[in-house]
Amino acid sequence: MKTQRNLLKLFMIPVLMFGFGYLMVPIYDVFCDLTGINGKTGSITVAEASQQKKVEERLIKVEFVSSVNELGPWEFKPDQFSMMVHPGQAYHATYTAKNLLDKDAISQSVPSVAPSKAAEHFNKTECFCFTEQAFKANEERTMPLTFIIDPDVPDDVDTVTLSYTLFTKSIKS
Amino acid sequence: MNAHVADTHEHHGPEKGLMRWITTTNHKDIGSLYLWFSLIMFLIGGVMALIIRAELFQPGLQFVDPQFFNSMTTMHALIMIFGALMPAFVGLANWMIPMMIGAPDMALPRMNNWSFWILPFAGTLLVATLFVEGGAPASGWTMYPPLVLQTGAAFPMLIFSVHLLGFSSIMGSINIIATIMNLRAPGMTYMKMPLFVWTWFITAYLLIATMPVLAGAVTMLLTDKYFATSFFDAAGGGDPVMFQHIFWFFGHPEVYILILPAFGIVSQIIPTFARKPLFGYSSMVYATASIAFLSFIVWAHHMFTVGMPVAAELFFMMATMLIAVPTGVKVFNWVSTMWRGSMTFETPMLFAIGFVMMFTIGGFSGLMMAMTPIDFQYHDTYFIVAHFHYVLVPGAIFSVMAAVYYWLPKWTGNMYDESLGKFHFWISTIFVNILFFPQHFVGLAGMPRRIPDYSVQFTDFNMISTVGAFGFGLSQLLFVYIIIKTVRGGEKATDQVWEGAEGLEWTLSSPPEYHTFTVQPDVK
Numbered sequence: 222m223k224t225q226r227n228l229l230k231l232f233m234i235p236v237l238m239f240g241f242g243y244l245m246v247p248i249y250d251v252f253c254d255l256t257g258i259n260g261k262t263g264s265i266t267v268a269e270a271s272q273q274k275k276v277e278e279r280l281i282k283v284e285f286v287s288s289v290n291e292l293g294p295w296e297f298k299p300d301q302f303s304m305m306v307h308p309g310q311a312y313h314a315t316y317t318a319k320n321l322l323d324k325d326a327i328s329q330s331v332p333s334v335a336p337s338k339a340a341e342h343f344n345k346t347e348c349f350c351f352t353e354q355a356f357k358a359n360e361e362r363t364m365p366l367t368f369i370i371d372p373d374v375p376d377d378v379d380t381v382t383l384s385y386t387l388f389t390k391s392i393k394s
Numbered sequence: 395m396n397a398h399v400a401d402t403h404e405h406h407g408p409e410k411g412l413m414r415w416i417t418t419t420n421h422k423d424i425g426s427l428y429l430w431f432s433l434i435m436f437l438i439g440g441v442m443a444l445i446i447r448a449e450l451f452q453p454g455l456q457f458v459d460p461q462f463f464n465s466m467t468t469m470h471a472l473i474m475i476f477g478a479l480m481p482a483f484v485g486l487a488n489w490m491i492p493m494m495i496g497a498p499d500m501a502l503p504r505m506n507n508w509s510f511w512i513l514p515f516a517g518t519l520l521v522a523t524l525f526v527e528g529g530a531p532a533s534g535w536t537m538y539p540p541l542v543l544q545t546g547a548a549f550p551m552l553i554f555s556v557h558l559l560g561f562s563s564i565m566g567s568i569n570i571i572a573t574i575m576n577l578r579a580p581g582m583t584y585m586k587m588p589l590f591v592w593t594w595f596i597t598a599y600l601l602i603a604t605m606p607v608l609a610g611a612v613t614m615l616l617t618d619k620y621f622a623t624s625f626f627d628a629a630g631g632g633d634p635v636m637f638q639h640i641f642w643f644f645g646h647p648e649v650y651i652l653i654l655p656a657f658g659i660v661s662q663i664i665p666t667f668a669r670k671p672l673f674g675y676s677s678m679v680y681a682t683a684s685i686a687f688l689s690f691i692v693w694a695h696h697m698f699t700v701g702m703p704v705a706a707e708l709f710f711m712m713a714t715m716l717i718a719v720p721t722g723v724k725v726f727n728w729v730s731t732m733w734r735g736s737m738t739f740e741t742p743m744l745f746a747i748g749f750v751m752m753f754t755i756g757g758f759s760g761l762m763m764a765m766t767p768i769d770f771q772y773h774d775t776y777f778i779v780a781h782f783h784y785v786l787v788p789g790a791i792f793s794v795m796a797a798v799y800y801w802l803p804k805w806t807g808n809m810y811d812e813s814l815g816k817f818h819f820w821i822s823t824i825f826v827n828i829l830f831f832p833q834h835f836v837g838l839a840g841m842p843r844r845i846p847d848y849s850v851q852f853t854d855f856n857m858i859s860t861v862g863a864f865g866f867g868l869s870q871l872l873f874v875y876i877i878i879k880t881v882r883g884g885e886k887a888t889d890q891v892w893e894g895a896e897g898l899e900w901t902l903s904s905p906p907e908y909h910t911f912t913v914q915p916d917v918k
Contacts, residue, residue: 224501224576231568234599235606242610242640246625249636290628331628337703388628 255341265344267311270369275309281370282306286384287316293389294321295328300363309372311346315363318387320356325393328354330364330385339378342371353390407908416511419503420908421488424510426805428485429798431513433874435477436791438521440867442470447829447863450856453848463846464532469524471535475652476559477517479786482794483655484509484566487594489805491570493899493906494588496579496915501572509565516558523548523555534844536641537612539626539634543619553616560605567598579898581917585676588897592679593658596686600647600654603690608644611637635700642693650689653785654682656753656793657724660746662897663800664728667743668735669894674727681720681727688717698769707766714764718757725754740892741815745796748788748823756784759834774844777837783830787866788823795822795873802880803887807905810880818876821869828862 283306285299296319306312320326330350334340345351349364356362370381408414408423418424445466449457458466488506492499500506523530528546531537537552545552574595578587587595614625615637624630626637657678665672672678694702694710702710728750737743759781763769772778795818803809832855837843841852848856887904898917902910 224572227575228502228568228572231571231602234602235564235568238603239606239610242607242643243614245607245640245643246614246636249633249639253633329630331631337701386628390630 265346265369267346270311270344270346273309273369274372275307276372277307279308280305281308281374281378282380283312283314283368283370284380284382285314285316286382288384288386290386290388293387294326294392295319295387295389296321296361297330297385297387306370308342308370308374311367311369313365313367315365316349316385317361317363318354318356319361320359322392323358325358326356327390327392328356328387329390330354330387333384333386335382335384336378338375339370339381342374342378343381343383344369344371350385417507419499419507421492421500421503421506422805422906422908424500424506425485425487425489427510428481428488428513431510431517432478432482432485432794433877435473435481435517437870437874439470439473439478440870442466442473444863444867446470447860449846450848451860452857453850453853455846458846460846461529461532464534464844465524465530467844468531468533468535469520472520472531473517474786475535475648476556477513477520479652479790479794480559480563481513483594483597483652484563484570486590486655486659486794486797486801487566487570490801490899491573491591491594492577493902493910494591494897495574495577495582496898496911496917497573497577498909498911498914500569501576502569505565506569509562509569512558512562512565516555516562519551519555519558523551526551536638536645537615538641539615539618539637542615549619550616553612556612557609560609563601564605567601570594570598571602579911579914579917585679586917588658589661589672589675589678590655590658593654593661593682596682597651597654600651600686600689604644604647604651607640608648611640611644614640635697638697638700639694642696643690645696646693647686647689649782649785650685652790653753654685656749656790657682659793659797659800660728660749661724663742663746663796664731664750666800666892666894666896667740667746668732668737670731670735671896672727673730673733674723677723678727681723684720685717688713688720692717695764695769698766699773711764711766715761718761718764721757725750725757736894738893740799741810741812741819742796742800744816744819745792745799748819749792749796752788752792752823752826753785756781756786756789759784772837774842775837776833776841776843779843780830780833780837783833787830788826792822798877800892801899802877803891804899804902804904804906806881806884807887807903808880808884809887809891810876810884814872814876814879818869818872821872822866825862825865825869829859829866830862832856832858832862 282303284303285301287297287299289295289297298317300315300317304312304314318328332350334343345366345368347365347367349366354364408420415423415427445458446463449463488500526547528548531542531545531548531552533542533545574591614623617623618625618627624632626632626634628634661672661678692710692714694706695714698707759777763772763778763781799810799815836852836855839852841848889902889904890900891904898915901915
């Protein structure tokens with residue numbers, strides 16, 4: 222009897238550890254979100270953004286970068302290459318993407334912010350990266366984003382680079 | 395005739411023919427099966443290593459195309475780790491643990507049969523990937539996405555093979571833990587167990603805690619490729635770096651799975667030939683347990699260059715360096731055991747001393763890489779290749795060879811040829827150093843690993859290395875010859891075999907009966 226109880230306990234270890242392997246996925250996400258590692262940016266509501274105080278005396282340069290994953294059939298460019306912004310104020314920027322295929326396609330853009338210590342202070346109230354973007358064949362479209370840099374952003378940050386990678390989610394045949 | 399039948403019935407000897415091996419539940423039979431399987435895989439993996447070294451004899455592309463070269467590095471690692479080393483240790487555990495703790499057999503003999511017989515299928519599945527469309531996996535044994543997702547038809551075979559290997563080692567480990575917990579002879583308290591039993595006890599826990607994590611990680615790869623999940627796919631909100639974290643959460647304990655049983659073997663052999671009890675027995679046990687614990691909190695030192703916050707890099711650097719403390723305790727204990735002992739240098743002792751020396755070289759280069767800023771220079775160069783081959787070849791593999799020479803007379807009842815054994819040790823040791831030592835230099839100079847071509851200034855050292863590789867490879871044919879010769883016959887071994895040998899296994903006859911310790915001995 223004792224042996225069987227021991228065995229049951231022993232077999233539970235691999236089962237639990239298999240589950241733990243999967244549990245590492247949400248743990249990893251939460252950890253990166255909390256610490257801003259991995260360039261994960263925050264998102265806040267418009268109401269929250271309007272409560273932040275504009276810091277007049279500080280100017281931060283925001284650079285916009287784009288890339289297309291695995292040479293997908295896309296043209297993808299920021300419409301402005303950089304902006305000077307005050308922390309605590311919301312700004313509007315746009316990217317333009319074009320589907321180069323003669324077929325409908327769905328894209329997903331994934332953001333990343335460098336340096337990583339600025340990432341958790343870089344918040345977006347609106348972004349084309351929040352949802353999948355459907356494109357008709359050969360359609361070209363300007364996609365908006367509204368961001369606000371938190372007034373708590375570390376003092377030594379004077380340039381923030383925002384990069385988007387555009388992925389092909391699916392292509393309709 | 396009648397007497398013979400009655401006799402076999404009484405002693406319940408082995409069945410005859412092939413079915414004996416397929417249906418066996420005897421720990422000695424299964425131990426032998428594991429060891430033969432391991433030897434075959436060792437030779438297959440070795441041929442792959444020689445293909446790699448032949449290609450690297452000169453700069454430029456000579457013999458194989460780059461894709462196949464990368465298949466060779468990937469398959470060599472997978473076969474050597476999962477096919478050769480782990481089964482070798484499980485085979486030794488099967489043979490020796492019941493005999494060392496006075497148990498009649500393993501606790502779960504039928505599951506024991508299963509855990510072995512899964513292996514040939516897993517191994518075949520893995521080796522068969524060489525012949526499918528798209529070639530064998532070529533992404534490195536670490537299977538990082540997104541590269542590994544580009545593997546062709548071999549991909550699902552690789553994943554299922556890893557699953558099967560995982561099942562086999564989890565079942566084997568549970569069996570070992572159950573045996574040690576429940577079947578010790580009366581009086582054999584935990585702190586009286588031989589150190590080989592202790593290190594395996596701890597290793598088995600590492601295995602059941604980490605193999606399922608690997609199974610989870612490769613299952614995620616499988617669903618990412620075929621079932622549209624996005625665990626590691628940035629387009630779907632996943633992250634390829636997360637795979638590296640999950641993989642190395644398994645991968646780092648795995649490297650201790652490959653070395654802790656080796657520590658146990660060496661801790662059996664050195665006292666025998668120094669004719670002194672092991673120095674610091676209980677500190678050895680605690681050191682093993684500390685290494686096992688630390689192995690769970692150092693995984694990110696495999697990925698210092700991936701982009702981590704400084705705080706994390708510092709933590710993993712410090713934790714990694716901390717492992718040097720219990721490891722140092724072990725090395726000093728082995729040296730202290732030899733200190734003022736009446737040493738003789740039979741083949742197992744030579745391999746054990748070779749292990750202590752050369753494992754320590756690998757340990758030191760490991761300490762160098764533990765330092766985050768220095769690791770940025772060494773990462774993915776031949777320096778790391780030299781490091782882990784020093785701990786795994788003249789480390790783990792030498793310990794397996796030491797164990798085979800040490801226990802082969804007990805298993806077969808025949809002494810091996812001592813002068814051939816010594817010759818095998820010396821040519822192996824000389825060639826293994828010719829093989830791996832120059833790789834430190836080319837690594838420091840910046841030669842990247844897993845690339846079939848290199849800059850011309852690395853040519854001399856690579857040529858030396860290749861010469862060493864072929865020398866080492868051919869030396870192992872001598873090992874195979876010595877084993878087969880000993881199994882077939884030779885000078886009869888005594889029950890104690892070695893003058894200084896102590897422990898329950900040496901109280902049995904050489905070779906032992908098919909069933910031993912059916913009445914458990916009393917341990918004082």
